[in-house]
Amino acid sequence: MEGRIDLAHQAPFRLGALEVRPALRQLARDDGSEEVLEPRVMQVLVALARADGAIVSRDDLTRSCWEGRVVGEDAINRVISRLRRAAEGIGQGAFRIETITKVGYRLLREGQTGTPAPAPDSPLAQARAEAHRLRLDRRAMLAGSGLAAVSVGGGLLAWRHFGAVSGPAGEQKPPADIAPLMIQAQMAMTQGTVEGGNQAIGLLRRVVTLRPDYADGWGLLALSYSAAAVGRPQQYEADMRARAAEARRRALALDPANAYARAADGLGRPVLGNWLAAERGLRTSLSSHPGNDMLVSSLAGLMINVGRCTEAASLIDGIWKRVPPNPGLAYTHVQTLWAAGRLDEADKAMDDAVALFSTHFAVWFTRFYLLMYTGRVREAIALGENRGARPTGIPEWNFEQVLIVARAMLSRAPRDIDAAVAASLEGARRGAGFAENGMQFLSALGQVDKAFAVADAYYFARGFDPGELRFSTEQGTYTRRNARRTHMLFLPSTAAMRADPRFAKLAQEIGLERYWRESGTVPDYRRG
Known part of the structure; x- marks a missing residue:
């Protein structure tokens, strides 16, 4: 590996239709579109590209891009994540970054499949041998990813109804040569992040290249593209949907009953207001496949979005007992227990989540909010002020924003509340x-009028329009207007909104009242 990469002296090079200009930190497509990368991200791209398909270890990257300094895995992971977003975004598949477990990374250009047969003692070959010995359990790999969208931290919203994927009993396990890739792809989905989605797409594209006759590979790829269509910037939606449709067509041609392809088809429908049709479809499917955790977790996600939190928590309890934990499942378990009024159990589940995934961004924020909204504000503030325990990749001002709210909840001083209201509205x-x-912050602070004003903006773009970007551009997650979420309307943090006469009107406009009437159900908060 060559020495330190000085961007000013690196010549431009091409990756398919993409021109990389290191000195300017630019990625430029032939159609004139451009994107500027952070210096470190461009350095890593140069390091991987000049390796010409060879594996670049983490040590190699720290020497050439971090001047040999000791850096944590999170720092490298953030850079790789940013490159993968660029590859799927402006790159449009011109290149991809492959992770070689416990070894490093390599850059593969479009159409390049890498070495088809790894050495017998390589990590990939060992993984394949292990996969050959062990049955691939889709329930264990994916349960929980479907509920990433209902959690505080966000995630890939498209998994709301069709996330935790497991095929019907008796399905054929993957061939040994692609089993490790399927495992990695499914584990990537459980992250509930754009990075996880990008990894899954890249891995599944490799699966169908190696095994074009494997229906589940095409089905999962269709599901991943469908998720990307509603969880990425709008300019990529049409392309992602076209790719999803083609992958779905290939899967159904091989297996007309493929569960993944059928789930992907469901993602093409608007989420908001279509809860009853989704519930009926899920319950019909569960009557045929009662042990399918994709369907169970999807139903749980739907239940919390329509205010049936007790049922949602019960459904997640069952999954939690059956499968190994992952971040999406862990923080969703906490939130559904809290929403169902089972605070002691939520605290215990939170301890478990922190022990396993302490710096996962959604686990961290779930913990912060659980403390803040349940009378343990001092603990929440102490957590927020502990910089060493914060998740990475979150802007400093984001932490300060939630701390302003927590301090106002602690002091209840008018000056502090005014500052918290201003920060929430901003x-x-x-x-x-x-x-x-913001709806939750303002409701908990007693600023119910302003909480409803934010709800009007969020659901109907009245007063102002929050847009579709969820948080920072670095996180890169989006919520389409026809996929606005409703779970936060039923959390303890918004109790003041539900107690207000205006809540019935809001529920009517969103379509919740119609759902409750036509389904013959009553949300938990009306049960007394």
Whole structure:
């Protein structure tokens, strides 16, 4: 590996239709579109590209891009994540970054499949041998990813109804040569992040290249593209949907009953207001496949979005007992227990989540909010002020924003509350995820009028429009207007909104009243 990469002296090079200009930190397509990368991200891209398909270890990257300094895995992971977003975004598949477990990374250009047969003692070959010995359990790999969207931190919203994927009993396990790739792809989905989605797409594209006759590979790829269509910037939606449709067509041609392809088809429908049709479809499917955790977790996600939190928590309890934990499942378990009024159990589940995934961004924020909204504000503030324990990749001002709210809840001083209200309203204008949080902040602070004003903006773009970007551009997650979330309307943090006569009107406009009437059900908060 060559020495330190000095961007000023690196010549431009091409990756398919993409020109990379290191000195300017630019990625430029032939159609004239451009994107500027952070210096470190461009350095890593140069390091991987000049390796010409060879594996670049983490040590190699720290020497050439971090001047040999000791850096944590999170720092490298953030850079790789940013490159993968660029590859799927402006790159449009011109290149991809492959992770070689416990070894490093390599850059593969479009159409390049890498070495088809690894050495017998390589990590990939060992993984394949292990996969050959062990049955691939889709339930264990994916349960929980479907509920990433209902959690405070966000995630890939498209997994709301069709996330935790497991095929019907008796399905054929993957061939040994692609089993490790399927495992990695499914584990990537459980992250509930754009990075996880990008990894899954890249891995599944490799699966169908190696095994074009494997229906589940095409089905999962269709599901991943469908998720990307509603969870990425709008300019990529049409392309992602076209790719999803083609992958779905290939899967159904091989297996007309393929569960993944059928789930992907469901993602093409608007989420908001279509809860009853989704519930009926899920319950019909569960009557045929009662042990399918994709269907169970999807139903749980739907239940919390229509205010049936007790049922949602019960459904997640069952999954939690059956499968190994992952971040999406862990923080969703906490939130559904809290929403169902089972605070002691939520605290215990939170301890478990922190022990396993302490710096996962959604686990961290779930913990912060659980403390703040349940009378343990001092603990929440102490958590927020502990910089060493914060998740990475979150802007400093984001932490300060939630700390302003927590301090106001602690002091209840008019000056502090005014500052918290201003921060919440400013945040609501920054993005859809901040608007969801803003409703909860303002309601908990007793500012119910302003909480309803944010709800009007979030659901109907009245007063202002929060847009579709959820949080920061670095996180890169989006919430389409026809996929606005409703779970936060039923959390303890918004109790003051539900107690207000205006809540019935809001529920009517969103379509919740119609759902409750036509389904013959009553949300938990009306049960007394």
